[in-house]
Structure formats: structure tokens, C-alpha cells
Amino acid sequence: MEVYGCWKRLLPLCLRLLFLVPAGLPVRSQGDSQSDNKVMDNITVRQGETVFLSCSQGDVVTHTAWLNRSSILYAGEDKWSVDPRVSLVTLNRDEFTIKIENVDMSDEGLYVCAVQTSSKPRTTSVHIIVQVPPKIVNFSKDLVVNEGANVTLMCLASGKPEPAISWKMLSPSGDGLGSDDEYLEIPSITRQRAGEYECSAVNDIATETKTMQLVVNYPPTVFEGRDVGVTLGQRGVLQCEADAVPEADFEWYRDDRRISNGFDGIEIEDSGALSKLTFFNVSETDYGNYTCVAINKLGSANTSFVLYEVIEPTSSTLLQVDTASLLEVTSSVLEQTATEYNQFWEGPGAVQDGNSGTSGTYTPICLLLILALQLLLKF
Numbered sequence: 125m126e127v128y129g130c131w132k133r134l135l136p137l138c139l140r141l142l143f144l145v146p147a148g149l150p151v152r153s154q155g156d157s158q159s160d161n162k163v164m165d166n167i168t169v170r171q172g173e174t175v176f177l178s179c180s181q182g183d184v185v186t187h188t189a190w191l192n193r194s195s196i197l198y199a200g201e202d203k204w205s206v207d208p209r210v211s212l213v214t215l216n217r218d219e220f221t222i223k224i225e226n227v228d229m230s231d232e233g234l235y236v237c238a239v240q241t242s243s244k245p246r247t248t249s250v251h252i253i254v255q256v257p258p259k260i261v262n263f264s265k266d267l268v269v270n271e272g273a274n275v276t277l278m279c280l281a282s283g284k285p286e287p288a289i290s291w292k293m294l295s296p297s298g299d300g301l302g303s304d305d306e307y308l309e310i311p312s313i314t315r316q317r318a319g320e321y322e323c324s325a326v327n328d329i330a331t332e333t334k335t336m337q338l339v340v341n342y343p344p345t346v347f348e349g350r351d352v353g354v355t356l357g358q359r360g361v362l363q364c365e366a367d368a369v370p371e372a373d374f375e376w377y378r379d380d381r382r383i384s385n386g387f388d389g390i391e392i393e394d395s396g397a398l399s400k401l402t403f404f405n406v407s408e409t410d411y412g413n414y415t416c417v418a419i420n421k422l423g424s425a426n427t428s429f430v431l432y433e434v435i436e437p438t439s440s441t442l443l444q445v446d447t448a449s450l451l452e453v454t455s456s457v458l459e460q461t462a463t464e465y466n467q468f469w470e471g472p473g474a475v476q477d478g479n480s481g482t483s484g485t486y487t488p489i490c491l492l493l494i495l496a497l498q499l500l501l502k503f
């Protein structure tokens with residue numbers, strides 16, 4: 125409107141200059157009901173495109189010009205503009221067309237075609253509106269923070285119309301985390317908020333998105349150690365797992381003594397969150413209490429394991445085990461049989477006196493016991 129008002133003020137001056145109208149002769153202004161002034165529909169064009177401006181002429185045109193605000197682009201065939209993007213397309217009795225290539229934001233505004241006929245001046249005005257796709261101009265870089273920090277992510281974008289900006293967390297744990305704003309504030313961040321974040325800038329023309337990684341550091345926690353039983357001369361492995369960002373370094377201790385990789389018959393192998401202490405051939409002196417300490421720059425955690433001896437089963441112990449389980453089975457079979465026998469003799473309707481229960485089961489139990497003993501004696 126401002127520009128328009130300015131042009132309105134300047135147009136009579138321009139036309140006077142252009143057509144060398146004697147100063148005494150009044151030039152009709154746009155507001156004049158007598159003048160033949162036309163306002164065309166706005167032209168909406170995207171940044172970088174070419175726009176054509178066309179106005180109709182007539183039989184008795186003496187002078188004609190295209191103006192950008194108050195400056196003349198073309199006066200008839202004469203190019204006044206020094207802008208190489210502006211050129212003449214057509215000038216004949218019917219039309220006067222120029223084009224502006226590679227349109228930019230600054231080209232937005234009012235353009236006027238002024239036509240002087242033998243009778244009266246005439247103008248055609250058109251508003252060029254330049255649209256610009258969104259462009260994210262200032263964006264938070266990948267970020268590493270400590271758990272508990274207050275984090276603010278930033279995403280500033282330009283574009284026309286003004287883009288709508290929003291943030292969202294992409295990682296699955298980010299359900300619901302986001303904002304419809306240039307800034308995403310995450311107070312007192314937790315490890316669950318670590319992950320990938322996306323900013324999108326959207327307007328009528330296009331969408332631009334950018335993503336960034338947010339890393340949240342936290343001190344290690346170790347999974348409770350489980351004691352491990354190993355037979356003398358066998359291979360033994362203690363495993364220690366830690367959850368930490370950045371990944372933990374591990375240290376192993378036997379009581380208070382640090383164990384390192386050079387030790388005879390021992391290997392420490394770290395892979396990511398896991399550390400393994402391997403004894404290739406467990407000896408008597410290896411049995412004992414081991415502590416795994418997981419450390420990162422934010423802290424440490426530890427857990428202890430006992431490596432204990434397991435006696436390898438011999439052939440005699442094997443037999444003992446078998447006999448014991450056989451006895452167990454036999455007695456359970458006996459019990460069951462006794463119960464069934466009772467039920468058979470007594471039946472649901474039988475009179476229950478104090479002795480019938482015991483005397484009824486006594487004989488078959490004795491019988492079965494003898495059978496079972498005979499079976500056992502075969503071993």
C-alpha cells in the first residue's frame with residue numbers, strides 16, 4: 125500500500141517527464157473517475173521463475189511505458205532499466221509485453237503500464253507477488269549433553285509466505301515430544317530423550333526438513349553379576365555388562381588387585397557394552413571374588429562375581445544320584461497305589477471306621493515295598 129501510495133503521487137510526474145506533457149496540462153490521476161485505469165489480478169510467481177507483464181495498446185498510442193514503482197523499465201522500445209533480467213517481448217499495435225527473468229523477492233510490488241493516446245492517458249497496474257520456498261537458515265547442530273541439562277533446539281527459516289515451523293522427535297521413544305515452534309525446549313533431559321529430531325518448515329509452496337542427533341550422556345549402571353561355577357582345569361568366563369553413554373571402559377579386580385590382560389591364562393575382552401574375563405584353564409588359586417568396574421567420564425559402577433569350584437561328577441556319584449531318584453519314583457508310585465486301593469475297598473458308600481484305612485492299605489504297601497527293594501538290590 126505504501127508503495128502504491130508513493131507511485132500514485134509520483135505517476136503524474138513520471139508521465140509528465142515521459143510524455144513531456146506541458147506542465148500546465150493536468151494529468152489525470154488514478155483516482156480520477158474520468159481516467160481509464162485498470163487494475164489486473166495479482167500475479168503470483170515463484171522465486172527464480174520468469175514473469176511476463178502485458179498490457180493492451182490501441183490505435184492511436186503515442187507513447188507507452190512499463191514502470192516498476194516509479195522507475196521506468198521500458199519506454200516504448202527503449203530500455204531504461206539497467207537490469208539484464210528485464211527484456212522486451214512484444215511491442216505492437218495490440219500489446220506491449222516485457223518479461224522479468226529469475227524473479228526475486230525485491231521484484232515484488234506494483235508494476236504499471238502507462239499508455240498515452242491522442243485523447244487521454246491510460247494505465248494498467250498489476251501487483252507481482254513473489255513466493256519463496258522455505259529455507260532453514262539457522263539450525264541446531266548435532267548436540268551432546270549430559271543427562272539433566274536443559275536443552276533448547278532452534279530452527280529458524282525464511283520463506284514467503286512465512287513458513288510454519290515445527291519440531292518432532294523421530295526415535296520411537298519420542299512419542300508426543302515436539303513443538304509447533306522455532307524452539308524445542310527440553311528441560312532436565314533424560315536418556316530416553318536422546319535420538320533424532322526433525323524440524324520442518326512448511327509454506328504453500330514447499331516443505332524443508334532438517335534433522336539433528338541429540339546424544340545424552342549418563343554414568344554407567346552394571347547388571348548384577350552372577351556367580352559362576354567351573355570345574356578345575358576347565359574354561360571359565362565372567363561377563364560384565366554396563367549401560368552407559370559414552371560407552372564404559374572396564375576394569376577387573378581380584379579382591380583389591382587389578383587384573384590386566386598380560387596375566388597368565390587370563391584374557392579380558394571388551395566389546396561395546398560387554399566385558400569378558402576368560403580363564404582358559406581354571407586352577408585352584410583362580411577361585412575367588414572378582415569385581416568388574418565400569419567407568420565413563422560421568423561416573424562408575426561395579427558388581428562382584430564369585431568364581432567357585434564345581435566338582436566334576438564321577439561314575440560312583442552318578443550311580444548315587446540315579447538310585448536316589450529311583451527311590452523317589454518308587455515311593456511316589458507306592459503312595460498313589462495305596463490311595464487307589466483304599467478307594468476301591470471302601471468306595472464312596474463304605475462305612476469309615478478308625479482302623480479300616482490303615483489295615484486296608486497295609487498289605488499292598490508291604491507287598492510293593494518288597495518288590496521295590498528287590499528292584500533296588502539289582503544295582
Ligand SMILES: *[C@@H]1O[C@H](CO)[C@@H](O)[C@H](O)[C@H]1NC(C)=O
Pocket residue numbers: 165166251253
Ligand atoms: C494483491 O496484492 C496486494 C498486496 O499484497 C493486496 O493488498 C491485494 O489485496 C491483492 N489483490 C488481490 C485481488 O488478491
Ligand SMILES: *[C@@H]1O[C@H](CO)[C@@H](O)[C@H](O)[C@H]1NC(C)=O
Pocket residue numbers: 192193197205207210224230231
Ligand atoms: C523493482 O524495483 C525494486 C525497488 O527499487 C528493485 O529492487 C527491483 O530490482 C526492481 N525490479 C525490476 C524487475 O526492475
Ligand SMILES: *[C@@H]1O[C@H](CO)[C@@H](O)[C@H](O)[C@H]1NC(C)=O
Pocket residue numbers: 261262263
Ligand atoms: C543463529 O542463531 C544464533 C542465536 O540466535 C546466532 O548467534 C547466530 O548468529 C545465528 N546464525 C545464523 C547463521 O543466522
Ligand SMILES: *[C@@H]1O[C@H](CO)[C@@H](O)[C@H](O)[C@H]1NC(C)=O
Pocket residue numbers: 272273274311312
Ligand atoms: C534448568 O532450568 C531450571 C528451571 O529454569 C533450573 O532450575 C535448573 O537449574 C536448570 N538446570 C541446568 C542444569 O541448567
Ligand SMILES: *[C@@H]1O[C@H](CO)[C@@H](O)[C@H](O)[C@H]1NC(C)=O
Pocket residue numbers: 357405
Ligand atoms: C590346565 O592346567 C593344569 C595344571 O597347570 C595342567 O595340568 C593341564 O594340562 C591344563 N589343561 C589344559 C587344557 O591346558
Ligand SMILES: *[C@@H]1O[C@H](CO)[C@@H](O)[C@H](O)[C@H]1NC(C)=O
Pocket residue numbers: 379413414415428429430
Ligand atoms: C566380593 O568383593 C566385593 C568388593 O570387595 C564385596 O563387596 C563383596 O561382598 C564380595 N563378595 C563376596 C561373596 O565375598
Ligand SMILES: *[C@@H]1O[C@H](CO)[C@@H](O)[C@H](O)[C@H]1NC(C)=O
Pocket residue numbers: 415417424425426427
Ligand atoms: C563399588 O561401588 C560401591 C558403591 O556402589 C562403592 O562404594 C565402591 O567403592 C565401588 N568399588 C570399586 C572397586 O569401585
